[in-house]
Each structure stands twice: as C-alpha cells, then as structure tokens.
Amino acid sequence: MQCTNFIPDSDFELYAAVPASAAVFLLRGDEGTEPYVSKTSNLRRRLQRLLGAVDGQSRKLNLRERARSVEWSITGSDFEASFLLCRVLRREYPQTYEKRLRLRFAPLIKLILDNPYPRAIVTTRISGMKSNARYYGPFPTRVAAEKFCNDSLDLFKMRRCVDDLHPDPAFPGCIYSEMKMCLAPCFKGCSDEEYAAEVERVQQFFQSGGESLVREIERQRDEASTNLDFEGAAAQHARLEKVKAAIAQLPEIARRLDELNGVMVQPSAERDSVALFKIVAGQICEPVALNVGRAEASRLASKPQSMESRISDALAAVESPKLRGALEWMEHLALLKRWYYRTSKIGELFLADSTGELPMRRVVRGVSRVFRGERPSGDLSETAGDYWKFRAKEAGITEN
Numbered sequence: 001m002q003c004t005n006f007i008p009d010s011d012f013e014l015y016a017a018v019p020a021s022a023a024v025f026l027l028r029g030d031e032g033t034e035p036y037v038s039k040t041s042n043l044r045r046r047l048q049r050l051l052g053a054v055d056g057q058s059r060k061l062n063l064r065e066r067a068r069s070v071e072w073s074i075t076g077s078d079f080e081a082s083f084l085l086c087r088v089l090r091r092e093y094p095q096t097y098e099k100r101l102r103l104r105f106a107p108l109i110k111l112i113l114d115n116p117y118p119r120a121i122v123t124t125r126i127s128g129m130k131s132n133a134r135y136y137g138p139f140p141t142r143v144a145a146e147k148f149c150n151d152s153l154d155l156f157k158m159r160r161c162v163d164d165l166h167p168d169p170a171f172p173g174c175i176y177s178e179m180k181m182c183l184a185p186c187f188k189g190c191s192d193e194e195y196a197a198e199v200e201r202v203q204q205f206f207q208s209g210g211e212s213l214v215r216e217i218e219r220q221r222d223e224a225s226t227n228l229d230f231e232g233a234a235a236q237h238a239r240l241e242k243v244k245a246a247i248a249q250l251p252e253i254a255r256r257l258d259e260l261n262g263v264m265v266q267p268s269a270e271r272d273s274v275a276l277f278k279i280v281a282g283q284i285c286e287p288v289a290l291n292v293g294r295a296e297a298s299r300l301a302s303k304p305q306s307m308e309s310r311i312s313d314a315l316a317a318v319e320s321p322k323l324r325g326a327l328e329w330m331e332h333l334a335l336l337k338r339w340y341y342r343t344s345k346i347g348e349l350f351l352a353d354s355t356g357e358l359p360m361r362r363v364v365r366g367v368s369r370v371f372r373g374e375r376p377s378g379d380l381s382e383t384a385g386d387y388w389k390f391r392a393k394e395a396g397i398t399e400n
Contacts (some may be wrong), residue, residue, distance in 0.1 A: 001073040020044040024084045025072040076269040105339040106138030107145035135257040138337040151246040180284040210247030262351040308360040319367040
C-alpha cells in the first residue's frame, strides 16, 4: 500500500497526490489509537470528506484532527476491493475483524463421514482444514441448500436423525423407517455394509451433480422396458423426473469444495490489463495482472506467445493461499458466494474440471470481454455442464 503523512494545513498536497479512483484506504492516528479502514469508489473525494475542514457543526464523521497518515491501494473492481479490505481488516483488527467484515458465510452441504453412521446436514461452518467430512457448495441461501439437500435425500435411504446411534433391535425407530425412507441402522434394520453402500451412493450423487443416479435409473427403466415390464418402466420414469427436478436446483458453482478450482477475471487497476484471481479449493489467491493492451502485443511480436500460454504461465506462477484455519477458508467462500450470486456483477468466473484443467478458449474470450467491458455470453453454464459430464465419466457413468 502507498503511504503519506497527513498535515491538516497542507491537505491540498494530499488531495493532489491521491487518485480519484476506487481504492482501499487506511487512516492512522497517534500511536495506540485504532486506524480507520474502509473502501471507496473515489479515494480523493472520500478523503476530502473525511479530512476536509468543517465549517460550523456537522454530524458527518470528520477525522481531520486525528489522522496522522494515509495508506491506500488502488483497486480495479469491487471484488478486488472486498478481498483486499478483508485482508487489511484481518491484519489491523485480528480479534474483532469478523464483526467489522459482516460477512454472511456460504451455506454448504456437509456429509459427515467421521460418524460410524454418516449423515448429511446443511451448515455455514467448516469444522477443520483436515476434517474427514465432505463439503458441497456454495449455495445462495440456507433455504436453497436445505431444499436441495432434503429433495436429494428423499431419493435415498440414508438417515436424517441427528443423534449418535447405538443400534438396538428393541428401538422402535422413527417416522422415516416406518415410511421405508431409511435403512434404519438404529435398530439394525440393515447391516453396516448395506448402510455404507447407501452412503457411497449419496456421495456419488453429490459428487457427480446427480448424474450417477440419473444413469442408474435410466438403466433400470430400459431393463424394465426390455423385459416388457411397462408398469415398472413407468414407475422408474416417474422416479427419474423426480431426480431431475431435484438436480435442477443445483447451482453451477456448487460442487465438492476440494474441486472448486478455477479463475476469476476482473478489471485491473493497472493500465491495459485485467486481474486474474486463481481459485484453489474455494480459496482465493492473490491477483495477478495480465497485460492485454496493444503495447504488450507489440512487445511480444518478436517472440510470439499465444494468449492461452500467457494465461497459463501467469496462473502457474501464483502460489496457493496459506490459510491460517477453517475460518479464513469460510471468509473466502463468503466473498466468492456474494460475488457469484449477484444479479448484476462485473467480471467472469471459469471453473476447472476435477483434474484442474481450465476451459482455456473460453477463458481467453472472457479476458477479452472483461477488458472491453462487455457482458458474458453463456460461458459459465457451458463450463459447469462440461464439469458434470467429466465427473460422470470419471465415475464410470456413460451416455446411453
């Protein structure tokens, strides 16, 4: 961050030095006082309001007599500003920055595998960086996550209860076991192997975006038709429609967190450039500027290099974030969720398949659109479709 001292009698020098552009800034006072940290779309105008001379009484915040220095960093987009503000607040207020950020953590589906009888819940908390649980998301709201989770679990017979089970044949069970919607491990209604197999089916369902169950039911429907069991085929077809209705709720970005990889393209504060934010397991890396202007093209004329190669090289040089714990991971997911689910947003996100491969041709087109300030044209849905097809193929699920 750039820094300069603030002298009230020479405030005009400060206003001339700072740009009239978006930035994250920090005002420091005397030693021992808390700094003022914020972001703005026009740094010069905001400092004039906070540090300008006041005529008479005013209810507006004014720090002219308290500020001693100003630090700032220019940002190219609101997403970059939010990411930088989060980092600065964490540094300046290590004990209270969470309240100052006021982030709404992303709703996730958590598959608890540490339990002898695993179950799935909706949560906004990640229990630990090395937990054996599987997390899927992020979802736009808790309501959306709970509806998708409940509609999905209706298709299986995994338990819904929250108690730690101690199987006892004398236990009466619950409403789900009476409705044949649970294998009822609570009273030994199934063997441990059968329950583990059902949990594996649920895990494959979440991991493949529902495609594993779609293929399974389609195969059973086709077998029933071949055997002239038309009533059975009709029942399987009705079940298939229910499955498709459930997976239609799945957002394009929602996937297993350790496979939430990609790159976000944002406008850059640097001239003739865009900012690339590498996403690794839902964690946001430091941005890297990619110069795409004519001057850079002329410089590379003597040694041609494709845009795909330049993007790949730029991302390869980015180090994965070294998070201090699960809380910081949750903050990154919250920032990503808040940007992604906005009705109108600037920038584009391109998601990788489970091998980490990016759709480079679409990324190049996205870089061009962001640089020119154009809107995306369907790249995100194509990327998500390719991802789920890849996951299905990887799981051995083939097209009919």
